[in-house]
Amino acid sequence: MDIKKSQQDLDTVSSKDTQSASVGRRDFFKKTAALSVTALAGTSLLSSNAKADDSAIMETPKWASTWGDPVTKNLYGMPSKYEHNVTRRYTKLLASGNYRASIAVTPIQDLKGIITPNGLFFSRCHGGVAQIDPNEHRLMITGVNKPIVLTMKQLKRYPSVTRTHFIECPANGGQEWRGPQYNSLQFAKGFMSCAEWTGVYVKTILEDLGLKPNTNWMLAEGGDSSKMGRTLPIDKVLDDAMIVWAQNGEALRPEQGYPIRLLVPGWEGNLCVKWLRRLDFAAEPWYCKEETSKYTVLKPTGKAIQHFYANEVNSTVTSPSPEIDWSDLKDGDIVEIEGLAWSGMGTITGVDLSFDGGKNYIAANLKGLVLPKCWTRWSYMHTYKKGDELFLTSRARDDAGYIQPTIDQETLKVGVEAVYHRNAVETWKVEKDGKITHVEIRSQLDRKGKGPLFIEGKA
Amino acid sequence: MFKLNKKLLISISAAAALSLGLSACMDGVMPSSKQSSPALASIDGGVSYPVKNNMTGPYHVNPQVAKDATKIFNGRVPTKAEYDAWNTDIMPDGTGLPEGHGTAEEGSDIYDAKCGMCHGDFGSGGGGYPSLSKGNAYDLHKTLTNQRIKPDEDGPVRVFGTYWPQASTLFWYIKDAMPHPQTGTLTDNQVYALVAYILNINEMEIDGQEVDDEYVLNREKFLKIKMPNVDGFEPKIDGPHGRDNVRKYFSNPDNFGAQKYDVNNPASRCMHDCQEPTAKVAYIQNGGIHDFHPPLSEVKNLPAVKPSGEAFNAARAYSANCAMCHGTDGMGAPVVGDKAAWAAYTAKGMDKVYANGIKGTDAGMPPKGGSELSDRDFKSVVDYMVNKSK
Numbered sequence: 001m002d003i004k005k006s007q008q009d010l011d012t013v014s015s016k017d018t019q020s021a022s023v024g025r026r027d028f029f030k031k032t033a034a035l036s037v038t039a040l041a042g043t044s045l046l047s048s049n050a051k052a053d054d055s056a057i058m059e060t061p062k063w064a065s066t067w068g069d070p071v072t073k074n075l076y077g078m079p080s081k082y083e084h085n086v087t088r089r090y091t092k093l094l095a096s097g098n099y100r101a102s103i104a105v106t107p108i109q110d111l112k113g114i115i116t117p118n119g120l121f122f123s124r125c126h127g128g129v130a131q132i133d134p135n136e137h138r139l140m141i142t143g144v145n146k147p148i149v150l151t152m153k154q155l156k157r158y159p160s161v162t163r164t165h166f167i168e169c170p171a172n173g174g175q176e177w178r179g180p181q182y183n184s185l186q187f188a189k190g191f192m193s194c195a196e197w198t199g200v201y202v203k204t205i206l207e208d209l210g211l212k213p214n215t216n217w218m219l220a221e222g223g224d225s226s227k228m229g230r231t232l233p234i235d236k237v238l239d240d241a242m243i244v245w246a247q248n249g250e251a252l253r254p255e256q257g258y259p260i261r262l263l264v265p266g267w268e269g270n271l272c273v274k275w276l277r278r279l280d281f282a283a284e285p286w287y288c289k290e291e292t293s294k295y296t297v298l299k300p301t302g303k304a305i306q307h308f309y310a311n312e313v314n315s316t317v318t319s320p321s322p323e324i325d326w327s328d329l330k331d332g333d334i335v336e337i338e339g340l341a342w343s344g345m346g347t348i349t350g351v352d353l354s355f356d357g358g359k360n361y362i363a364a365n366l367k368g369l370v371l372p373k374c375w376t377r378w379s380y381m382h383t384y385k386k387g388d389e390l391f392l393t394s395r396a397r398d399d400a401g402y403i404q405p406t407i408d409q410e411t412l413k414v415g416v417e418a419v420y421h422r423n424a425v426e427t428w429k430v431e432k433d434g435k436i437t438h439v440e441i442r443s444q445l446d447r448k449g450k451g452p453l454f455i456e457g458k459a
Numbered sequence: 460m461f462k463l464n465k466k467l468l469i470s471i472s473a474a475a476a477l478s479l480g481l482s483a484c485m486d487g488v489m490p491s492s493k494q495s496s497p498a499l500a501s502i503d504g505g506v507s508y509p510v511k512n513n514m515t516g517p518y519h520v521n522p523q524v525a526k527d528a529t530k531i532f533n534g535r536v537p538t539k540a541e542y543d544a545w546n547t548d549i550m551p552d553g554t555g556l557p558e559g560h561g562t563a564e565e566g567s568d569i570y571d572a573k574c575g576m577c578h579g580d581f582g583s584g585g586g587g588y589p590s591l592s593k594g595n596a597y598d599l600h601k602t603l604t605n606q607r608i609k610p611d612e613d614g615p616v617r618v619f620g621t622y623w624p625q626a627s628t629l630f631w632y633i634k635d636a637m638p639h640p641q642t643g644t645l646t647d648n649q650v651y652a653l654v655a656y657i658l659n660i661n662e663m664e665i666d667g668q669e670v671d672d673e674y675v676l677n678r679e680k681f682l683k684i685k686m687p688n689v690d691g692f693e694p695k696i697d698g699p700h701g702r703d704n705v706r707k708y709f710s711n712p713d714n715f716g717a718q719k720y721d722v723n724n725p726a727s728r729c730m731h732d733c734q735e736p737t738a739k740v741a742y743i744q745n746g747g748i749h750d751f752h753p754p755l756s757e758v759k760n761l762p763a764v765k766p767s768g769e770a771f772n773a774a775r776a777y778s779a780n781c782a783m784c785h786g787t788d789g790m791g792a793p794v795v796g797d798k799a800a801w802a803a804y805t806a807k808g809m810d811k812v813y814a815n816g817i818k819g820t821d822a823g824m825p826p827k828g829g830s831e832l833s834d835r836d837f838k839s840v841v842d843y844m845v846n847k848s849k
Contacts, residue, residue, distance in 0.1 A: 085756040092750055097577065097586035097783030098829050100639065110757075127639065140537055140545055149541065150534035157533050159524045178607060180743045184755060187748070208530040216702055219548060225642045227635040229548070233702050235502040240515075266505065278545050285696045287551055287625040289632040293589075296692065297715070298615055302604035304622075305715055306692040307705055310503040312717055323757055345505025347516070350725060359734045372508055372516045391740070400505040401722040402712070408735045413716035415606045417615055421715070429740070443737040445608040453608065455737050 079119075086110045088120060089186055093175070100128040101226070103169065105190035108316075108340065109323040114164070114368065114375040116193035118248055123255040124169055124191075126290070127226030130275050134259040137223065139243070143281030145210035152259050156245060158200040163242070163265065165373050166342050168192035168311045170268040170295060170420040177416045180438045185321035188426065188438055192311075192342070194375040197263050199244030202237050202279070214283045220262045223277030229288040230271045232264065234281075236309070240265050243276060266344030266373035267309045268420075270295055300415040300453055311344035313404055314423040315351055315378070315396035326434035331386035339364075341376045341396035348376040349399050357391030357441040358406060358425050364394070390430040391441070407442040412453050416445075502702060504709030504717070549631040551697075553682045556630060560677040561652025563659035563670055569649055570656050573638045576784050576792055576823045582618075582660050586783050588639075589618070596620025596661040600687040620661030624692055626684040630654055640825035651676050658684070771836050773843035780830035785844060792824065793848075801848035812845070813838050 046052075079086070088104035095102035103124040106116060123129065139150045172191035175181050182188045202218075211234070218237045221229040232241065242263040245252060252258040257274025264271045270290055285307075297305040319338040320326045329335060341348045348370060352361035364380040378394070397403040410424040429437040446456040501507045508516035510525070523529055549555040570578075578584060582591030593599055599616040607614045616622075619629055634650045636642050645653070655676040663670055666683045670676070694708035695701065708714050720728040749755075777785075777795075784792040793800035804812050817834060819826035827837050 081761060082759045084762040085753075085758055087753060089751050089753060089755070091748060091752065092587070093748055095587050096639075097588060098780075100829070101588075127636065127642065140541070142537070142542055142546065146532070147537055147542070148532065148534045149537040154533040158531060159521065159529070161518075161520075163518065175748070179741050181747045183743055183747055183749070184751065186755070187751065204524060205531075208532045214699070216699075221545075221548070225636070225639075227547075227642070233502050233705060235702060235706075239501070239507050267503065280546070280548070282550075283699075284550060284552070285701065286548055287628045288548075289628055289636065292623050292625070292628060292692065293617075293619070298603060298617065300604065300606050302615075303691055303693050304603075305694075305708075306624075307694070307696055308715065309709075310505050312715075323755055343505070345501075345503065347506075349722070352728075352730070354733075357734065357738075357740065359732060361730045361733065369517075397720055397725070397728065398505075399722060401719045402505075403718050403720040403728060405716065405718040406734055406738070408738060409718055410716045413713060416608055417606055418716075438743060440741040441734060441738045442741055443735050443739070445606075447606065447608060450604045453606065455735060458735075458737060 088123060101126050105186055106193045107186045108190050108318055109185040109321040114194050114377060115248060116195055118253050121193040121195060121256060122191055126228050127224050129254050130224035131254055132259060132275055137259055139277060141209060141279045145212060148209055158204055160198050160200055162196060162198045164196045164371055165265045166192055166194035166375050167269045167272055170311060173422040174419045177418060177422055180440050183322045183438045185323055189316045195247045197244040198246035199242040202241045202243060211281060215281045216283050217285045219280040219286050220273040220276060221278040222273050222275040224275040228273055230273060230291055231286045231288060232271060236264060268295060295420060297414060297418040297420050308421055312423045313343035313396050313398045313402045315339055315341035315394040316426050317392050317394050317428050320436050322436045322438055325436040326430060329384045329434055333384045335382055335384050337380045337382050339378050339394050341378055343398035344373055345402055346398040346400040347372045348396055350397050351378040352395045353380050354393040355390045357427050358393040361395060387432050389432055391427050393425050393427045395425050407440055415453060502706045547635055549627045551625045551627045556678055557647045558678050559647035559651045560675050561648050561655055562673060562675050563655040564672040566652035566656025569653055573823050591619055591657055592660040593618055596663050596687050619657060620663055622688050624686055624689045626686060638823060640829060771839060773839045776832060776840045777843055780828045795844050795847050798848055801845060805845060813841055816841050
């Protein structure tokens with residue numbers, strides 16, 4: 001292409017545009033002449049003061065007058081180097097000694113919208129992050145009428161579906177059954193992320209393989225060193241369980257099970273087996289290592305819930321947060337209170353917001369896309385009064401008919417030793433100086449012997 | 460429409476009729492009485508979004524995919540040998556459990572060599588790795604009703620002996636996924652010996668007989684193990700009604716601490732006085748947890764740059780990669796600072812010490828301690844550890 005020629009064309013086009021634009025502008029000034037006096041008054045400029053003028057405006061920064069990077073640099077793009085503090089984080093409390101059976105959690109205080117960038121998606125593994133050669137990886141499906149083994153190329157020839165779903169570790173918030181411990185949104189609620197996934201429904205592959213009579217359960221097993229396995233009921237397999245190979249438009253990251261993982265929408269993250277290599281079907285459940293030793297909810301009766309699948313309806317205030325607080329707000333500033341709501345049991349139907357720790361609520365507004373088993377954004381506009389102490393509590397509900405319990409309601413039923421599936425409402429205290437403190441609103445529980453729990457003084 | 464085995468479809472429909480729930484979502488088998496509802500109850504207590512008018516919830520669906528004409532078989536049938544190579548699972552009824560034998564005494568030796576560096580002496584745990592025993596399983600099973608609702612109360616003990624419902628899980632776990640840095644390296648006899656040892660430290664019995672040092676565990680005896688907490692889990696998932704039990708369990712929110720509201724009249728939900736009058740503000744105690752890496756920061760600046768040419772920091776590499784095993788007693792590895800322990804190794808020559816470290820050892824040391832250090836940097840870490848132990 002002749003660059004000079006096309007530049008001339010561009011110049012011609014733009015001069016025409018300028019002419020027509022200037023006509024339009026004259027019309028505009030005629031029409032608004034009556035208003036122009038007040039408009040000018042409203043935009044009158046301050047007298048210049050060299051000391052007060054912003055150097056970010058007054059001085060020409062290096063990047064405004066010299067070349068930037070050539071397009072040949074960073075052929076796979078990276079965030080601005082100024083964003084280096086936006087990372088996953090870990091804590092030794094949640095780690096094996098060498099961080100191979102551990103978790104690194106998502107900075108949801110820094111996220112926008114409902115999609116988690118792939119580099120920030122929380123990372124949980126049981127034997128380290130396997131680095132698998134996709135050419136040497138196979139998926140084997142057995143226990144069916146016609147067993148099959150697939151290369152990754154063959155698997156990806158099945159008709160694909162794309163769905164946006166969150167994945168949540170059921171231990172999200174699980175360190176705080178007996179009281180708040182983290183003054184941090186990232187650690188209090190960051191054991192989850194949300195992405196657009198592409199893969200194939202398991203039921204689409206099974207269409208030809210055919211299930212045997214009395215098939216009740218499916219085993220999903222990983223090909224990493226931990227051989228992570230879980231048992232799923234066939235009901236979910238035939239509903240919306242997927243084998244996925246893409247996340248937010250690109251291949252899965254190794255931390256998410258590259259080349260393939262199981263995606264079980266709305267259910268415990270550990271069921272979404274990474275580095276998937278085997279599906280087997282049977283009449284009886286398997287009792288894998290991570291479905292009784294872990295991921296079970298011990299109740300005060302001494303009985304534990306096993307096969308606790310769905311992450312229940314939940315929400316949190318994401319702005320403000322302990323990380324990004326209101327200490328820089330002035331009295332009377334109008335500010336958006338924003339948050340996330342999600343339910344593994346269905347679709348969010350509404351979120352309420354409380355300023356007194358969940359005693360009284362007003363309705364907040366949902367915003368953006370509202371999708372099943374997916375993060376949903378909500379918002380409320382607030383006029384900040386300097387020096388006010390507030391207790392911000394959000395409470396979500398879903399189309400399956402569930403609403404978040406109070407801490408008292410939840411702990412009276414399942415106690416404080418459950419570890420997993422804590423979805424009671426969460427509270428940020430806005431301190432007088434605008435700083436944010438994580439608190440919980442709860443009653444002191446009591447018990448007679450090994451009997452049921454009750455609220456102290458309320459027996 | 461999605462067709463599978465007829466019997467399965469019938470059993471799912473029957474379950475659906477009983478519980479008003481159906482989660483195998485297929486056009487044409489939906490109870491028509493639920494048409495007005497946006498979704499149907501599922502096995503997990505939630506709703507699902509069956510395909511209607513080529514839509515599932517907000518998503519469009521290509522209707523060609525669900526037609527019989529698109530039955531696809533893209534791969535090949537696996538061979539018997541391939542199936543056997545990966546079919547390593549072991550079920551509670553003994554399916555998949557190999558023949559073999561081992562004693563607790565043999566298991567103790569294997570444990571000390573390959574397991575103790577993480578799981579601690581006698582399975583006591585340590586370094587962030589799980590405990591395998593806290594004492595007598597039958598006594599400690601009684602702690603499962605404990606609740607730490609007040610300070611200084613003891614919690615429930617959840618280890619293999621007290622908590623796990625099936626011994627098959629332990630054999631499968633050890634065989635497939637242990638020792639953690641070198642999984643799948645134990646023989647069946649070694650696994651039997653380790654299982655015997657873990658039964659031994661949990662002070663358990665088989666068929667009324669104590670699993671002492673000399674007890675020979677084999678397949679037949681293994682299948683007689685009765686775990687103290689075999690009836691400790693709900694819902695019951697075994698047998699032909701397992702899935703129905705699950706569906707029924709999660710249809711009652713009281714079972715799992717959930718709250719419901721009237722989804723058809725959301726205005727009736729609580730908006731005032733929704734907390735117990737006894738509820739108070741609970742604050743983070745004792746400073747809370749703030750051992751975060753990297754430390755929390757919202758600053759937008761340039762990352763701190765290492766001064767160019769900064770020497771490799773062996774002390775830092777040691778604490779990041781080696782200290783979890785070499786820094787504390789009872790993990791099996793020679794402790795840095797223990798002159799006698801290190802002298803036993805260095806006496807064989809530093810080349811041997813380097814080689815052991817780089818290649819790893821049968822005693823459980825993973826190659827380079829699981830680090831990604833270059834050989835040169837790794838050797839300087841070894842030098843650092845040896846010098847600290849002179």
